[in-house]
Each structure stands twice: as structure tokens, then as C-alpha cells.
Amino acid sequence: MxxxxxxxxxxxxxxxxxxxxxxxxxxxxxxxxxxxxxxxxxxxxxxxxxxxxxxxxxxxxxxxxxGETTGFSEPGQEPFAMGSEMEMVRAIRPEHRSGGRTSPQGSDTSLSFFERIRSKMAGTVTVMPGVDLTEPADPDWARVYDEDHDKTFRF
CATH class of the missing domain: 1.10.260.40 (lambda repressor-like DNA-binding domains)
Structure with missing residues (x-):
């Protein structure tokens, strides 16, 4: 809308x-x-x-x-200012960094993109106690990735 x-x-x-x-x-x-x-x-x-x-x-x-201006943020969460395209290049590629100058938004361009967003992502995902995100959802499918499993499927 x-x-x-x-x-x-x-x-x-x-x-x-x-x-x-x-x-x-x-x-x-x-x-x-x-x-x-x-x-x-x-x-x-x-x-x-x-x-x-x-x-x-x-x-x-x-x-x-x-009518969608929040991107991936939740309602009430501070939006992440991406900055200009050159700021993004400097943030992601170390060879383009400018000696720790700060951008107009006040974000430190000497930090990597991932370091800058880490604090913005805090609290956005909640994993319940006892949940293992690395555990396969389907144990039969997980056998395909086991080293000792022969690669043929039996139905």
C-alpha cells in the first residue's frame, strides 16, 4: 500500500x-x-x-x-543506514578503506559491514532453549550427507 x-x-x-x-x-x-x-x-x-x-x-x-520502508527491521527497531555506494565498498573491501574516517551518518568506515550491522541485529532472532539449529529437520535426508552413506536413494 x-x-x-x-x-x-x-x-x-x-x-x-x-x-x-x-x-x-x-x-x-x-x-x-x-x-x-x-x-x-x-x-x-x-x-x-x-x-x-x-x-x-x-x-x-x-x-x-x-509503503515498505523498514526493510528487514521489526516495528520499533532502529533502521540500518546503508550509506552511499562508495561507503559500502570501503566498508566491505579493506583496500578501499579511508583510514578510519567517519561517514556523514557517523558510522566508522574502518569497521567491516558485518561489524557495523552486528549491533543492529541484536534481539531480532530468538532461539528457544533446547533447539539445535544445526540438527537436520529430516533424519532420512541427513543420511545423504553422511560420509559412509552410499549415494543411492531407496524408495
């Missing part, structure tokens, strides 16, 4: 109206109004045009178009 409130806030912040956006997209104002209320689907071309009109990254508009 589209995040209508976000789109209307963007229009207000820009000092625009649905009619201005419709003129920019070369669409009928009622069509744009229905689209922003979720009564009509937004096409890829319209999504591109809206991103250009707002001056925002396409990914922001695409996320709000579907």
Missing part, C-alpha cells in the same frame, strides 16, 4: 500541489490524486518522474510507493 502521507508531505515541503505534480508528469490531476491515495497503481515512468520532481533518489520513492 502506498505511503500517501509521505508523498503529500514531500509536496508540502516543496511548496507544490497535486496539480503541479500532474503538470510535471503530464498527467490529469485527478489521475495523480487517485495514484497518491492508492486507488491507482503508479507506473515505473511515473515513479521516475516523481523522483525527479521531488529531487530525491529513486529508491526513496520506490520504497514509499509500496
Amino acid at each position: 502506498i505511503d500517501s502521507a509521505w508523498f503529500y508531505r514531500q509536496l508540502e515541503a516543496r511548496g507544490g500541489s497535486v496539480r503541479d505534480l500532474a503538470r510535471f508528469l503530464e498527467l490529469d490531476p485527478s489521475s495523480v490524486s487517485r495514484m497518491l491515495r492508492g486507488e491507482r497503481k503508479m507506473s515505473a515512468e511515473e515513479q521516475d518522474g516523481i523522483a525527479a520532481y521531488f529531487g530525491l533518489p529513486l529508491a526513496d520513492v520506490a520504497a514509499r510507493r509500496k
Whole structure:
């Protein structure tokens, strides 16, 4: 479901109206109004045009178009800021690191991507006591992976 409130806030912040956006997209104002209320689907071309009109990254508009902005986080959990593409490259590839400079979001680029997300993932998965995640769910299927098992199946 589209995040209508976000789109209307963007229009207000820009000092625009649905009619201005419709003129920019070369669409009928009622069509744009229905689209922003979720009564009509937004096409890829319209999504591109809206991103250009707002001056925002396409990914922001695409996320709000579907109304899903939390990614993998749970409700109430702090979202993980990925940063720019170059920040991701520096975080994952040590040869591109920049001597421990901090990014604009305040995350330390000298840490690996996995070190940065570790604290963000805390508390997202709960394993009940006595549950072994490495135990095969189907013991017969586990025999296929045993070294001494012949590789033929018998039904």
C-alpha cells in the first residue's frame, strides 16, 4: 500500500500541489490524486518522474510507493543506514578503506559491514532453549550427507 502521507508531505515541503505534480508528469490531476491515495497503481515512468520532481533518489520513492520502508527491521527497531555506494565498498573491501574516517551518518568506515550491522541485529532472532539449529529437520535426508552413506536413494 502506498505511503500517501509521505508523498503529500514531500509536496508540502516543496511548496507544490497535486496539480503541479500532474503538470510535471503530464498527467490529469485527478489521475495523480487517485495514484497518491492508492486507488491507482503508479507506473515505473511515473515513479521516475516523481523522483525527479521531488529531487530525491529513486529508491526513496520506490520504497514509499509500496509503503515498505523498514526493510528487514521489526516495528520499533532502529533502521540500518546503508550509506552511499562508495561507503559500502570501503566498508566491505579493506583496500578501499579511508583510514578510519567517519561517514556523514557517523558510522566508522574502518569497521567491516558485518561489524557495523552486528549491533543492529541484536534481539531480532530468538532461539528457544533446547533447539539445535544445526540438527537436520529430516533424519532420512541427513543420511545423504553422511560420509559412509552410499549415494543411492531407496524408495
